[in-house]
Amino acid sequence: MQFALLAYELPEAFAARKSDGTDSYTAAWRAYHKALVESGSYLAGEPLEVPETGTTVRLNEGKRRVQDGPFADTKEQLGGFIIMELPSLDAALDWAARCPTAATGAVEVRPLAPAAKHRIT
Amino acid sequence: MNGSVQESTHRAIERVARESYGRLVAYLSSQTRDVASAEDALSNALVAALKAWPGDGVPQNPEAWLLTAARRSFIDLVRRRQVAVASEPTLQLLREEREVMLPAEFPDDRLKLLFVCAHPAIDSSVHTPLMLQTVLGLDAARIGHAFLVSPTTMGQRLVRAKTKIRDGGIQFEVPQERELPQRLDAVLEAIYAAFGIGWDDMAGVDQSGRELAEEAIWLGRVLLQLMPREAEVRGLLALMLHCEARRRARRGPEGRYIPLSEQDSEQWSLPLIEEAERHLAEASSRGRTGRFQLEAAIQSVHAERARSGRTEWGAILLFYEQLIRISPTLGTRTGHAAAVAEAKGSEAGLAVLDAIDLESVSGYQPYWAVRAHLLQRLAMTSEAADAFDRAIGLAEDPAVRQFLLQRRG
Numbered sequence: 001m002q003f004a005l006l007a008y009e010l011p012e013a014f015a016a017r018k019s020d021g022t023d024s025y026t027a028a029w030r031a032y033h034k035a036l037v038e039s040g041s042y043l044a045g046e047p048l049e050v051p052e053t054g055t056t057v058r059l060n061e062g063k064r065r066v067q068d069g070p071f072a073d074t075k076e077q078l079g080g081f082i083i084m085e086l087p088s089l090d091a092a093l094d095w096a097a098r099c100p101t102a103a104t105g106a107v108e109v110r111p112l113a114p115a116a117k118h119r120i121t
Numbered sequence: 122m123n124g125s126v127q128e129s130t131h132r133a134i135e136r137v138a139r140e141s142y143g144r145l146v147a148y149l150s151s152q153t154r155d156v157a158s159a160e161d162a163l164s165n166a167l168v169a170a171l172k173a174w175p176g177d178g179v180p181q182n183p184e185a186w187l188l189t190a191a192r193r194s195f196i197d198l199v200r201r202r203q204v205a206v207a208s209e210p211t212l213q214l215l216r217e218e219r220e221v222m223l224p225a226e227f228p229d230d231r232l233k234l235l236f237v238c239a240h241p242a243i244d245s246s247v248h249t250p251l252m253l254q255t256v257l258g259l260d261a262a263r264i265g266h267a268f269l270v271s272p273t274t275m276g277q278r279l280v281r282a283k284t285k286i287r288d289g290g291i292q293f294e295v296p297q298e299r300e301l302p303q304r305l306d307a308v309l310e311a312i313y314a315a316f317g318i319g320w321d322d323m324a325g326v327d328q329s330g331r332e333l334a335e336e337a338i339w340l341g342r343v344l345l346q347l348m349p350r351e352a353e354v355r356g357l358l359a360l361m362l363h364c365e366a367r368r369r370a371r372r373g374p375e376g377r378y379i380p381l382s383e384q385d386s387e388q389w390s391l392p393l394i395e396e397a398e399r400h401l402a403e404a405s406s407r408g409r410t411g412r413f414q415l416e417a418a419i420q421s422v423h424a425e426r427a428r429s430g431r432t433e434w435g436a437i438l439l440f441y442e443q444l445i446r447i448s449p450t451l452g453t454r455t456g457h458a459a460a461v462a463e464a465k466g467s468e469a470g471l472a473v474l475d476a477i478d479l480e481s482v483s484g485y486q487p488y489w490a491v492r493a494h495l496l497q498r499l500a501m502t503s504e505a506a507d508a509f510d511r512a513i514g515l516a517e518d519p520a521v522r523q524f525l526l527q528r529r530g
Binding site for chain 2: 027028034040090100
């Protein structure tokens with residue numbers, strides 16, 4: 001089963017990206033990433049640029065409505081995702097708990113939906 | 122009614138609920154095998170107590186009051202759910218109920234209930250949650266939180282297990298002599314699992330973690346009261362008490378993690394250590410050793426540092442060598458390697474770690490932490506950094522993560 005681990009980060013966590021990389025949050029992520037890859041269950045993952053770089057598009061009555069900033073105005077913003085192949089939700093939750101973001105922000109675990117993809121491909 | 126009377130009544134209800142919950146659920150369900158209905162009935166009785174007692178005062182025998190109310194509610198529940206699903210013993214109970222008066226004394230069936238919770242026909246991952254719920258009355262949300270699953274999922278697992286108990290022919294009985302050791306092991310394992318979760322769960326910082334460890338010790342005490350002659354029951358209790366004694370010393374200012382070797386032994390709880398020692402001595406006088414007694418013995422050697430100021434690693438190593446013969450788990454083997462390193466040098470310890478199959482440790486954090494520590498001592502810097510990364514990446518507790526990051530340098 002494939003799961004997405006969605007890391008929702010606080011502004012402070014996004015700010016840490018500007019550091020020289022020796023801060024503990026970045027070091028913890030570096031180690032976590034290594035553990036993910038070594039586990040053999042890691043399929044893909046990417047960090048996203050900071051939320052301020054987001055632009056949201058809606059089409060209202062045929063008109064483009066472009067909004068500066070992320071879709072939702074919340075304290076914690078999606079900062080990146082990880083895709084893993086795992087035997088169960090329990091295993092995915094274990095990996096989510098180890099994610100450095102779980103201690104400061106939140107990590108949402110969602111199964112991928114291959115059936116939904118199948119309907120459109 | 123004034124606030125303080127209300128408060129003291131609430132406290133009385135809490136106390137009775139805590140002390141009697143398992144006894145009442147065990148008694149009600151051992152006759153019918155219907156654990157879920159027994160729990161529902163008891164929670165109805167507790168709600169009734171919350172309503173009645175503040176006005177009427179706490180009854181002279183609160184447990185008997187609760188039992189009467191719970192039985193009445195139990196009968197209502199079963200009638201409503203109706204007879205299609207009711208088992209023959211339940212129907213029997215309903216028939217008897219009309220005539221029989223309440224017994225002033227009712228038997229303590231908690232031991233049977235504990236054996237049912239850890240029955241081999243019940244999935245072992247549910248053993249501990251079932252005990253926490255049926256014997257201690259913890260709700261699915263709290264148990265789910267401790268086990269890192271959602272409350273709904275935990276609720277479903279518990280419901281499935283209870284249905285199996287009711288319909289699967291699982292007997293409420295203490296196992297026969299022949300199968301007792303194995304069945305008892307499952308009970309001990311489940312109690313220890315509750316303790317381990319409470320322990321790992323940011324022990325000392327996270328309130329829910331601490332409480333779960335306390336609940337596990339409570340279960341251990343209940344079990345000892347019911348089986349005072351079983352050495353391993355005392356061994357388990359001694360082990361948990363030794364660990365509990367160090368709780369305060371495990372965290373420094375701002376929740377900093379402090380490993381055992383660096384703990385200030387003056388912060389250890391002497392009364393808990395002494396109690397643990399008494400149980401361990403009593404257990405070993407019975408002459409049959411076992412996994413929990415050995416683990417407690419290792420902790421007992423560590424505790425000795427409070428008196429002598431030093432740790433007898435040679436003694437710890439001997440206990441690990443015995444332990445590994447009867448319980449070669451990853452945890453034991455990792456602990457063994459650490460003891461070898463202290464007693465015979467880091468290289469020897471590393472060789473023990475090297476003998477463990479790498480596949481089996483890819484997700485086991487303590488292995489990588491010990492490995493990193495030994496490599497660092499041997500000045501194998503880049504290998505150490507690698508192992509530290511694995512240990513950091515697999516750590517859940519932010520304080521442990523922070524500690525390892527600092528060690529890694």
